[in-house]
Amino acid sequence: MPVSGRILRIERLSTFDGDGLRTVVFLKGCPLACRWCSTPESQRQGVDFGVSRNKCTGCFSCVAACPEAVLEWDVKAQRFTTDPSRCTDCRACVHACPAGARTAWGYTATTEEIFNEVQKDSLFYFHSGGGVTVSGGEPLMQAEFVSELLEKCLGIGINTAVETSGQVPWKHIKSVLPLIDTLFYDLKHMDDSRHAALTGVGNSRILNNLKQIDASGGGFNLIVRIPVIPGLNDGNENINALRDVCSGLSKLSEIQLLPYHRLGIETYRSLSVSYLLEDLASPDMAEMDRYADGLRQAGLKVKIGG
Numbered sequence: 001m002p003v004s005g006r007i008l009r010i011e012r013l014s015t016f017d018g019d020g021l022r023t024v025v026f027l028k029g030c031p032l033a034c035r036w037c038s039t040p041e042s043q044r045q046g047v048d049f050g051v052s053r054n055k056c057t058g059c060f061s062c063v064a065a066c067p068e069a070v071l072e073w074d075v076k077a078q079r080f081t082t083d084p085s086r087c088t089d090c091r092a093c094v095h096a097c098p099a100g101a102r103t104a105w106g107y108t109a110t111t112e113e114i115f116n117e118v119q120k121d122s123l124f125y126f127h128s129g130g131g132v133t134v135s136g137g138e139p140l141m142q143a144e145f146v147s148e149l150l151e152k153c154l155g156i157g158i159n160t161a162v163e164t165s166g167q168v169p170w171k172h173i174k175s176v177l178p179l180i181d182t183l184f185y186d187l188k189h190m191d192d193s194r195h196a197a198l199t200g201v202g203n204s205r206i207l208n209n210l211k212q213i214d215a216s217g218g219g220f221n222l223i224v225r226i227p228v229i230p231g232l233n234d235g236n237e238n239i240n241a242l243r244d245v246c247s248g249l250s251k252l253s254e255i256q257l258l259p260y261h262r263l264g265i266e267t268y269r270s271l272s273v274s275y276l277l278e279d280l281a282s283p284d285m286a287e288m289d290r291y292a293d294g295l296r297q298a299g300l301k302v303k304i305g306g
Contacts (some may be wrong), residue, residue, distance in 0.1 A: 002110035005145030006045045008137060009105075010114070012121055016306035018161040018182055020130025023118045025149070028106045030137040031167045033200040034188065035276050036229050038264035041105040042137035047089045048105040050270030051080055055101035065096030079272040103270065111148040122158065131159025131181070140164050143172035150179035163225070166206035173209055174216070182221040184256075185210060189233045190241035198232060207245070214249045222251040225306070228291055229260045230283050239294035247298035254301040257291055259283050 008026040017024050029045035030037075041048045062080070063071050070086040071093050073079075094102045118132050125131050132153050139146050139162060150160050162176055163184035177183070187206070189195040195203040213222065224246055228234055246252055260282050268275040283291075285304075292302040 002112040003145045003148045004108050004110050005114070005142045005149075007107055007109050007114065008039070008042050010117055013124065014133070017133040017135065017163065017184075018131065019159070020128035021121075021124040022130045022133050022161070023121045023125075024133045024135055025114055025118065025139075027134065027136045027139045027142055027145070029141045030165070031141065031201060032138070032165055032188075034227075035198055035232070036227060036260055036280075038261065038267075039137070040264060040268055040271055040273055044084075044106075045137075045141070046084055046106065047087070048271060049080075049082055049093065050103045050105065050267065051272075052101045052103070052270055055099045056097075057099050057101075059098065061096045061098060062093035062102055065092040067092060077272075111145060111152060114149055115152040118153065118158070119156070122156070125158055129159070131161065133161040133163065133182075133184075135163040135184075136165075138165050138168060140168040140172040140176065143168070143175050147175050147179060150176060154179060166209045167201055168205075168209075170209055170212055173213060177213070177216055177218050177220060180220050182223060183213065184223050184225050185213065186225050186227075187242060187245075188227065190238050190245065194233075194238075198229075210245070210249070214251050220251075221253040222249065223253050223256055224249075225256045225258055227258045227260060228283050228288060229277075230280060230287065234283070234287065234291055236294065239291060243295050243298050243300065246295065246300055252300070254303055255295055256306055257288060257295075257302060257304050258306060259288055259304070 006028040008028045011024045014022045014024045028042055030043045063073060068086050068088055070083040072081050074081050091104050094104050134146050153160050160180045161182040162180050165186045188199055192202040192204060246255055265275055288304050292304055295302050
């Protein structure tokens with residue numbers, strides 16, 4: 001019987017999540033709460049509802065349509081609130097909005113259903129050298145679902161990749177290593193206390209899992225991804241610590257430096273969640289080159305961008 005998972009969305013024809021043209025399956029749920037997260041709608045495994053303030057007319061049709069009466073308008077906060085423990089995910093509120101202002105993020109699907117979707121793009125994979133990438137959120141919170149989906153993809157020769165933060169039990173990572181061609185591994189900050197302040201958790205499990213990945217068998221490519229967040233993780237001390245860790249990885253293919261961007265701000269507003277870095281600017285190319293040069297000193301292969 002196929003395993004079910006919580007899906008955020010499927011994006012097609014991506015060129016940033018592995019070789020060639022790829023279909024990216026984004027799963028819901030993440031153990032981290034990074035200050036710069038560009039997909040806040042991915043953090044909870046449950047459904048998230050957003051409201052576009054530019055479209056909402058204040059007619060409250062959504063409130064009237066909720067059969068469980070769990071959707072309310074908070075007059076003081078000037079926003080809609082939902083009790084997630086009582087929401088049945090019927091989405092009546094979304095369908096009732098005449099302006100199309102409400103959005104629901106997250107749905108349940110089986111591996112068979114998702115596999116049928118990604119198969120539709122197989123022609124693009126085989127002509128471009130692409131494949132399927134499973135991302136999140138943190139996909140390995142749903143390791144059983146990921147493993148079964150990857151097995152189905154491998155069964156017809158589709159190239160596979162997984163992106164993980166590493167903040168999951170080792171057995172979850174171990175279960176997918178024989179099933180992937182590429183593992184993207186995110187590192188945020190090398191100092192444990194600073195990592196906790198920026199993401200909500202320390203980095204000891206993440207670093208320990210990275211060591212075990214490097215010591216494991218298998219012929220997969222290991223790519224370390226580092227978001228470059230000005231003023232938060234771009235200091236020389238952190239760059240040097242990252243260089244020391246990465247230079248000791250025998251499986252490492254390359255490091256990808258991902259410049260901070262502000263693409264998720266509207267989603268935060270839609271969710272009525274404060275975005276703490278709204279005034280932070282993206283790093284310029286000179287800053288990205290400085291970071292890259294700090295890592296290249298150890299002979300590491302570094303790419304700016306995904």
